[in-house]
Each structure stands twice: as C-alpha cells, then as structure tokens.
Amino acid sequence: MKFIKPNLYMLLLFTIMSCTKKETALVVEVYETSANGNQLTKITEFPSEAKGDTITLVPEKTFQKITGIGGSFTESSAYLLNKLSKANREKVLEAYFGESGARYSLTRTHIASCDFSLSNYTYAPVEGDVEINNFSIEEDRDDLIPMIKEAMAISKDGFGIVASPWTAPPWMKDNKAYVGGKLLPEYYEAFATYFSKYLEAYKAEGIDIWGLTPVNEPHGNGNNWESMHFSPKEETDFVQNYLGPKLESDGFGDVNILGYDQNRAGIKEWVDEMFKDEASSKYFAGTAIHWYESTYDYFPEDLQYAHHKAPDKYLIETEGCVDSEIPKWKDDAWYWSKEATDWGWDWAPDEQKHLHPKYAPVNRYARDIIGCLNNWVDGWIDWNMVLDKQGGPNWFENWCVAPVIVDPDNDEVYFTPIYYTMSHFSKYIRPNAMIIDVQNTNDALMVTAAKNPDGSIAVVVFNEGTTAQNFILNLNGLTTNIVVSEQAIQTIVIPSKTQ
Known part of the structure; x- marks a missing residue:
C-alpha cells in the first residue's frame, strides 16, 4: 500500500477544491x-x-427580440449642442453614441416642429400645394441634421430613427392651425405624399429613417402645442389606404409604420382597430406607446394585451420624460428623492390623480423600462437628449428634464443620474438580444x-x-x-x- 506524503496530499486536496x-x-x-x-x-x-x-x-x-434603446433628436437638443464648445459637444455625443458611452441604438425625431422646437414650422407651407412641390427641410439644416449626422459618425453599430409629425401642415386641417384640429379627408393623400417627401429629403442627406408614426399623440395634448387628432378608425384608414400604399409605391415600403403613439392605458381600442383583420394590419409594423398615464404604473395588462393582439409586430415605447419640471442643476440627490411632479399632479381629473403622486425620477425610469421589457416591449426611447437649466428651449415653455443638462452660457455639462440609468440598459442590452x-x-x-x-x-x-x-x-x-x-x-x- 502506497502512502501519499502529507504535503503532497494537501496539494492534491487544494487542487480538487479549486477545480470544484x-x-x-x-x-x-x-x-x-x-x-x-x-x-x-x-x-x-x-x-x-x-x-x-x-x-x-x-x-x-x-x-421578445430587442429592437433598441435610446433617446430623441430634437431641435432644442441640437440647438443647445451647437452653443457648446467643440469639446463639450463631442463629449455629449460620445456619451450617448460612442463605445465608451451609452451606445444608443434606437432614436426618435420630429417631422417639422414640436413643442421642443424654437418656433412653429412646417416643411410644406404653401396652402393648396397638394402635390407638395414646395417641400423643404431647410429649417433642420442648422441644428437637427448636423446632430444626427455626427451621432451616426460616432456610433459603431448604428441606430434606427423613428420619425413623428406633431401635426400636418396647418392648411390641411379643419382649424387651419398648428395646434389641435383634425386632418381633412380631402388631404389624406397629400399628407401621405408629405411623409414620402420627408423620407426622400432625409435620404438625400444620408439619413435613412427606420420607422414612422402617423402623428404624435392622436388624442391631442389639451391643445397646448402642435397636435392633430385621429380616432383609431381614422388613423387606420389613413395608413391602410393612403400612407402605406404611398410609401410602398415610392420605394419606402421597408419603413416601419407604428400606430397610435400615445399613453398605454388607451391602447386596447387602438390595437383592436389596427389589427382587426389582414387588410387593416398590412401596413402597420407595430404599435408605439408613451408613459405619461402614470408616474408609477407601467400598465402590464395593457402591454400584454397589445402584444397578444399582434404578437409578430413591434411594441415600442417612443417617448417618456420627467415632464412639467425644471431640471435640478448638479443635484444628484433630487433625482433619487420623491420630489418630482408631472402634469397630472395638478391637472389630472380627480379619478386619475392617484396615478400621479410625487416620485423619484430614477425610480420612474428604472421601474418603467424593466416593466416594459418584462411585458413584451422591444424598444424604449427617451425624449430630449439635452436640455438647458430651464428645461428648454421650448417655444410653449413646456419645461422638461433630460438625462444631460447644459449651461451654454458657461459651457458646462451635467450628466444627471437619469443618464446613467438609461445607460444600464442601452449599453448592455443590444439590438437583437432576446x-x-x-x-x-x-x-x-x-x-x-x-x-x-x-x-x-x-x-x-x-x-x-x-x-x-x-x-x-x-x-x-x-x-x-x-x-x-x-x-x-x-x-x-x-x-x-x-x-
């Protein structure tokens, strides 16, 4: 019988334990x-x-398979970046799109003006121009287009862009105004052409648009800033008979049309109409949603309903932000404390006020994104990427908070805790992840x-x-x-x- 020397035995035992x-x-x-x-x-x-x-x-x-996670290009954000030093401008864009940063993979922008523009404008200002011959994106050349192009140059993997109009050109609407009103049926074809002209113009700039929504917030926004009302049936008719066929005939059939584009609690009547049969569903690639119905509830039942109504379609959060607040400058603690209030704190109907208590911004973001990802949402897009210390610029003075706040007068940049919260998802959960x-x-x-x-x-x-x-x-x-x-x-x- 052979005996193992004590020191050799201990070495063998240590090796076995290490392997285990x-x-x-x-x-x-x-x-x-x-x-x-x-x-x-x-x-x-x-x-x-x-x-x-x-x-x-x-x-x-x-x-579900992930489409992407990111934020939005707005004229306000792009304008502010242009007022920063070259070093700080590059710092912000690298932080959002670079390999060392958040690596945003899905984004949004507005078609013509929105509340986070410097003024009201449309790409087709000539009344009665139903063929949209006088179409121009000149307004976007100073700020918005350069920001998108610089982000494209920085992003290694690239990113998709969802584009949304807040309204049709005013002359196409029953009230002839930027705010409120409805698209007149006789201009459905002209508005479809407007979209096609937009895609063509941006493509000529080297910017391919991944997706569209027919209008931002079709229920309206209380007639405060650019808006246009659609019912589920009206929007479905517009997409089925005008927008979808027009984009297909003009070579943009691969652009994804996402219907609805408003709060989750109203989603059921929309998906019921959009996906009621093969004809109505044909041109809808999916559904777009916002989070403003509540500061804490992510509405899992509504998300589940929307998914099961169209299980092979996209379900993408296209907008969420800390709204009706002026940013707290370099005060990280505020973003973790339950001090923020949104529009519903003051303005929600009594039966809905319980959905809008004071909240902590970080909690709202983290809870909502996790809740969405656990309930079939495949994309999540934040609102403005950059705002100033006032929460603008915003022509309506509808102040909001962004993950990055800047002071252009002193060339300072503040990365709020919301920026890092977004990065926890966008940087590490990549497109086509399951x-x-x-x-x-x-x-x-x-x-x-x-x-x-x-x-x-x-x-x-x-x-x-x-x-x-x-x-x-x-x-x-x-x-x-x-x-x-x-x-x-x-x-x-x-x-x-x-x-």
Missing part, C-alpha cells in the same frame, strides 16, 4: 449606479458566503435579463428600497453572490465564454 470552486462559480462583471454616488461604477467586492434570495436565469426560455426568463424570489428587487447576439447575458437589477439586498445569481447551476446597494440599479454582465 471554478466549476460552480459564475464569472460576472457588475456595474452600479446608486444614490450613494456610484455612476455606472464597476463593483468588484462581494460576500464570499452565499446568503439571501436567489435570482435564477432561464436562457432557454425566451420572449429577453430571457428570470425567476426572482426577492420581492424588493425588480429584474430583467437579455441574452445578446454575442452570447453574453445582461441582467439589470433595481433596488428601490433603503436597505441593501443580498442575492445569489444562478445560471445553469453556476452561482455567484451579489449585493446591490440601497437605492441602486445594477447591470450584471455574464460574458459568453464564462457561462
């Missing part, structure tokens, strides 16, 4: 943004002992996860509470112990080679 540990340990990279000061900070120290609840990833069970199933035993945490085309998995965890949370992350039996700080959002990246 290696086989069961899940290798991850963790990034956190928190109320205590982390800003997409890499976290490297976690407890060695497993304790707490378990978050189990089930990558073999998949849901949302995967997550089993979470901790009710204090919101979680979503996606498997990217390169095989990596991104897990986003949100802890709204004031107590740090420990949990075990489990993937196919491989585990690691994680702590997420109080009032924090984490992205956990699992590289494909370590799974």
